[in-house]
Amino acid sequence: MAQGIAAPLPTDGLPPEQRRWAAAAIFTAISMASLDTAIANIALPAIASNLSATPADVIWVVNVYQIAMVATLLPLAALGEIIGHQRVYLAGLLLFTIASVACALAWSLPTLLIARVLQGLGGAGIMSVNTALIRFVYPQRMLGRGFGHNALVVATSFTLGPTIASGILSVATWPWLFAVNLPFGVIAMLIGMKTLPKTMRASHTFDFPGAVLAAGCLGLLILGIGSAAHHATTGIVVGEIVAGLLFGWLLLRRQAGHPAPMLPIDLFRLPVFALSAATAICSFAVQGLAFVSLPFYFEEILHRSQVETGFFMTPWPLVVAIMAPIAGRLSDRYSAGLLCGLGLAMLGIGMVLLATLPPEPSVANIVWRTVLCGAGFGFFQTPNMKALMSSAPPGRSGGASGIVATARLTGQTTGAALAAFCFGLIGHEGATLALALGAGFAAVGCVMSLLRVAVKSTPLG
Known part of the structure; x- marks a missing residue:
């Protein structure tokens, strides 16, 4: 056991009734944080019009939220190891809810941006310790199922986000997109205060x-x-x-020699942890490349309408939502390295098949390829999360949880940036190059995942 880490609490998950309520609080909060990015994207034109902002300026409504979240994930994960993950989670949920109300009441772009920064900090409090809490809520034999439910909630939120935003905007103004978080945040807070488990605390101080x-x-x-x-x-x-x-x-x-460094380099000495984190970055880079390039690919290269493009994009996150809990149950019985390798192989093949579509493909030809991509990504996500979290000692669950969220956001951002680079290189034809590049990332991730089969999980010295 690493110096400075308190002994684990003598428990293996929560009793069934308490576990269900605790999971409800966790998943409500994570769905709010996941929905918020999609909702904000849809609202940008309305916000720009209402606040007399330019498109270049209003994009910061999304950017400052993401930057605030990514920048504070690891510090808040480290804080969770010291004061308890449930405290960081509840504080993050409280700040996120209050900041949502502040967003709804914003009267100018600067005030909205300040509220969005605070909302990003709250979202980081939720996401930084989300998977760590799941590790203490579910017993070891059901961890895969717990992570599968988490992935299901995130994927469903991502899928329904644009639809929910469009529905609200059809009957109300953009501030209601943020105000709607208030009742859900209050309910999740009340449930969480009564049911979330008290987790172990480290003995070192916060740096x-x-x-x-x-x-x-x-x-x-x-x-x-x-x-x-x-x-x-x-x-x-x-x-x-x-x-x-x-x-x-x-x-x-x-932090050299620190028992629990904020940037958890110590955990990367564990081969399974390092391979799982690197594989996660690769997979989310594929997703970032795909989600930025596919709308241009469908509209500019395949000459489809915006409505058709929305239809073609839906199967990916929808199938992820279906596959995630299935893969979670399988990960309780079979090797994560094999399951993730299979999932990334499916994802890579799907990306290649999309990039090599004929000039005038049928609807069915397009849809089954996006279904294959979603199935592969969904089959990968839950077993990899379980492998990453399970390979870290219980006392380092906060650092591991921070890496889960950081790997996801870093991979997505890198993929989006590479897609933009492809467009800058060869114009709209860059969409095809971006899909091919995504297939390459999936292949690298597949190899790294399969390497875990031969690697033994060793304790942190």
């Missing part, structure tokens, strides 16, 4: 300078990737990325 360095590192790196995607000048992009790397170097020097 505030380290938290600033971690936030600066990830925030600047994500900002640099986003700047490159939006064709900022080379000087700005290089400056942001170099500054982020400098913050990361200073963080590693400061």
Whole structure:
């Protein structure tokens, strides 16, 4: 056991009744945080019109939320190991709910951006310890099922987000997109306060300078990737990325020898953990590449309408939602390396098949390919999350949970930036190149996943 980590609480999950209520609180909050990005994207034109903002300025409504979230994931995950994951989760949910009301009451773009930063901090509090809490809510024999339910909620929220946003905007103004979080946030808070488990606490203190360095590192790196995607000048992009790397170097020097470093380099000494994290980044990079490039591919290359494009995009997250709990149950019985390798192989083949569609394909020809991609991604996601979380010691669940969320957002951002680079390189034909690049990432992830079959899980020394 690593120095500075308190002994595990003598429990293997919660009693069935309490577990169901605790899961309801966790999944309600994670669905709110997941829905929010999709809802905000749909609302951007209405917000720009109402607040007299330009399209270039209003995009920051999405950007500041993502940057605030990514920058604070690891510090909040580390804080959860010290004060208890349930406290960070409930505080994040409270801040997210209050900030949602502030977004609804915003009277100008600057006030909305400030509220969105606070909402991003609240979302980070939810997401940073989400998977750590699931590890303590479900017994070991049901962990795969628990992570599968989590993936199901996220995928369903992502699928329904645009529909829910469009429905609200058809009968109300954009502030209601944020105000609707209030009743759900209050209900989840009340349930969570009574049912969420009290988790183990580490004996070391929170490193505030380290938290600033971690936030600066990830925030600047994500900002640099986003700047490159939006064709900022080379000087700005290089400056942001170099500054982020400098913050990361200073963080590693400061926390060398720390029993639970904020950037959990110690966990990457575990081969299964390192391979699972790298595989997650690859898979979410595939998703980022696909979700940015496919709308252009369908409309500009296959000459389909916007309505048809929306229809073609729906099967991916919908099938993920169906496959995630199935894969979760299988991961309680079979090797995660094999299951994830199979899923990424399916995802890679689906990407290749999409990139090589004939000039005038039928609807069925397009749909079954996107179904294959969604099935592969859904088959990968839950077993990989279980492998990553289970390979870390219980006392380091916060750091592992932070890496789960960071890997997802880093992969998605990188994929989106690479898709933008492909478009900048060869115009609309870059959509095909982006799909091919996604297939390459899936192949690399598949190989890394299969390597886990031969690697023994060893305890952290």
